[in-house]
Amino acid sequence: MSQKLRIGIVGCGGKMGRMLIEEILSSSGLTLAGGVDGAPAIVGQDLGVLAGRPPIGIAASADSAALVANSDVLIDFTIPAATVELAGLTSRQGKALIIGTTGLDQKQAEAIHRAAETIPIVWAPNFSLGLNILLGLVKQSAAMLGAEYDIEILEMHHRQKIDAPSGTALGLGKAAAEGRGVELDRIWVKTRDGYTGARETGSIGFATLRGGDVVGDHTVMFAAKGERLELSHKAGDRAIFARGAVRAAAWVHGKPPGLYGMNDVLGLR
Ligand code: NAD
Numbered sequence: 001m002s003q004k005l006r007i008g009i010v011g012c013g014g015k016m017g018r019m020l021i022e023e024i025l026s027s028s029g030l031t032l033a034g035g036v037d038g039a040p041a042i043v044g045q046d047l048g049v050l051a052g053r054p055p056i057g058i059a060a061s062a063d064s065a066a067l068v069a070n071s072d073v074l075i076d077f078t079i080p081a082a083t084v085e086l087a088g089l090t091s092r093q094g095k096a097l098i099i100g101t102t103g104l105d106q107k108q109a110e111a112i113h114r115a116a117e118t119i120p121i122v123w124a125p126n127f128s129l130g131l132n133i134l135l136g137l138v139k140q141s142a143a144m145l146g147a148e149y150d151i152e153i154l155e156m157h158h159r160q161k162i163d164a165p166s167g168t169a170l171g172l173g174k175a176a177a178e179g180r181g182v183e184l185d186r187i188w189v190k191t192r193d194g195y196t197g198a199r200e201t202g203s204i205g206f207a208t209l210r211g212g213d214v215v216g217d218h219t220v221m222f223a224a225k226g227e228r229l230e231l232s233h234k235a236g237d238r239a240i241f242a243r244g245a246v247r248a249a250a251w252v253h254g255k256p257p258g259l260y261g262m263n264d265v266l267g268l269r
Pocket of ligand 1: 010014016036077101102103124125126127167
C-alpha cells in the first residue's frame, strides 16, 4: 500500500479546484485521492482533463462521504454551505481539513470552530506566502501608527467573485485591528453610500472593486495629514494559493485537533 499522503479535493471543477489537481499531480510524495463537485456538468469528468492534462483515470464524483473515507486530508474551495457540511463529515471520520472558502457567516464559522475540537483544520482566507507576510506588516504598522492614521483597505477581484469584502481584505482588517488592540467588528465600515457624514476616528474602512479576471489585489492604507503609507499585495496566478493549500495539507497531517492558520504552517507566529 502506498505511504503517500492521500489528498481529496472538494470543489474539484472550480477555478481553484483545477489548480489543486495540477499542484498535487506535479508533487512527488502526494497522491490525488479523488475529487468531488456539486455541479452536475463536472461530475464524471476525468480529474486530469479538468486540470488541462491527459486523463488520469479518476472521475470527479458527487459522493463527499466516500472521498473523505478515501483521503487523509481534504482541501475545500467551494461555497460556505458546502464547507460546513464537509467540516461535519471530516470531523465524524477523523480526517484533517484545509479550508480556502471565504464568505462564511458567523453561524457557519462557529460550525468550523466546533469541528476543530475533534480534527486539525487549517483555515486561511489567503494561502499565499506574500499575503501572509503582509498580514504581519499590517499588524505591526497599525500598532506603531496612532489613531490619527486612518486605515482604509482596498481590494479588487475578478467579476465572478460572489462575496465582498474579500475574506483576505477582512483578514487584513483583523490584523490592523489587532495591532490597535480593538475588535474589527466594532469599528469596521464595510460599505459607504449616500450622506455618510465625516469619517469616524479609529474606524477601518473597506472598498471593493470587481472586474475582469483580476486574481486578487489588496492595499492597506494608513492615511494621515501630510502623508500616506500604502502596503500592497497583488496575486497574478491562482497557483500561489494552490501551492500554499497543498503545503498546508502536508503540514496538518498528524497534528492534534485545533484551528490553525497559514502563519502556523509557515512558522510566522
Ligand atoms: P469557483 O466558483 O470557480 O469554484 C467553486 C466550485 O465549488 C465549483 O466548481 C462548484 O460547483 C463547487 N461546489 C459548489 N457547491 C459544492 C458542493 N456542495 N460540493 C462540492 N462542490 C461544490 O470558485 P473559486 O474561484 O475556485 O473559489 C472558491 C472559494 O475559494 C471562494 O470562496 C473563494 O473566495 C475562495 N478562494 C480562497 C483563496 C484562498 O487563498 N483562501 C484563494 C482563491 C479563492
